[in-house]
Amino acid sequence: MQKNLTMIRSILFFLFFAFNVQAIEFKGSFSQGGLITGKVDQNLKVTVDGKEIKVNNDGYFIFGISRNRVDPIKINIRGKIYSKDFVKKISKRKFKIQRIDGLPKRKVSPNDEDMKRIRKEGKLISIAKKENSDLSFFFQNFVRPVDGITTGVYGSQRILNGKPRRPHYGIDIAAPKGTKVKNSNSGKVLLSNNDLFFTGGTIIIDHGHGLISIYSHLEDLYVKEGDFVKRGEIIATVGSTGRSTGPHLDFRLYCRNIPVDPDLIIPKN
Numbered sequence: 454m455q456k457n458l459t460m461i462r463s464i465l466f467f468l469f470f471a472f473n474v475q476a477i478e479f480k481g482s483f484s485q486g487g488l489i490t491g492k493v494d495q496n497l498k499v500t501v502d503g504k505e506i507k508v509n510n511d512g513y514f515i516f517g518i519s520r521n522r523v524d525p526i527k528i529n530i531r532g533k534i535y536s537k538d539f540v541k542k543i544s545k546r547k548f549k550i551q552r553i554d555g556l557p558k559r560k561v562s563p564n565d566e567d568m569k570r571i572r573k574e575g576k577l578i579s580i581a582k583k584e585n586s587d588l589s590f591f592f593q594n595f596v597r598p599v600d601g602i603t604t605g606v607y608g609s610q611r612i613l614n615g616k617p618r619r620p621h622y623g624i625d626i627a628a629p630k631g632t633k634v635k636n637s638n639s640g641k642v643l644l645s646n647n648d649l650f651f652t653g654g655t656i657i658i659d660h661g662h663g664l665i666s667i668y669s670h671l672e673d674l675y676v677k678e679g680d681f682v683k684r685g686e687i688i689a690t691v692g693s694t695g696r697s698t699g700p701h702l703d704f705r706l707y708c709r710n711i712p713v714d715p716d717l718i719i720p721k722n
């Protein structure tokens with residue numbers, strides 16, 4: 454009897470260690486605007502806020518944290534006989550208020566004809582934001598698309614020509630017109646358009662699992678939709694097209710439609 458109990462105990466201990474010593478790593482900032490990449494052992498499923506997300510063949514997955522999120526984020530990792538919950542607190546941030554004056558009136562208060570165009574273009578952009586491909590570059594390091602002074606940050610409340618507008622979800626990097634713009638990470642071009650109402654010359658690149666990068670106000674565009682572009686490849690030049698007051702690159706990252714803060718992801722100057 455005693456011997457049996459010892460044996461059962463040993464088995465239980467073995468099971469405890471075998472199924473708890475699963476390698477789970479998180480990388481990134483659990484803060485508003487943060488982007489988290491994680492890695493689990495293969496064949497485990499990952500659920501974030503009750504929704505299962507893609508895990509690639511090597512066990513990598515990704516998710517974003519929205520600007521206004523205050524609730525902790527719930528992550529579950531499970532296999533056939535294994536399940537583990539994580540509850541991660543989100544650090545709150547203080548966002549700036551940014552006033553920009555001197556924008557052309559029509560770019561702040563568009564007329565009826567402009568609105569038609571804006572809606573049409575908005576659809577193209579929202580289709581790109583819903584992309585959730587199997588490409589697998591999302592967990593690799595990003596490079597800074599342009600060197601220059603940051604003139605606009607993520608999350609700032611915008612007041613344009615005195616009118617409150619949506620928060621700014623990009624980072625603005627000022628650089629002379631014609632400065633080469635590098636692709637921040639490998640991927641496929643989802644959109645390449647040289648004249649959108651707000652963003653002017655615009656390129657959107659898919660890095661997989663719903664992570665996309667957006668480059669705006671571009672002057673010359675060197676890639677077309679469907680092209681595969683490598684990290685660091687020159688894709689365009691800096692311009693001041695669309696709603697802009699001077700040459701700069703507006704760079705954004707969205708993860709399955711959640712805008713995240715590029716400053717937390719790309720290297721500083």
Ligand SMILES: [Zn+2]
Nearest residue numbers: 605623625703
């Ligand atoms: Zn911007």
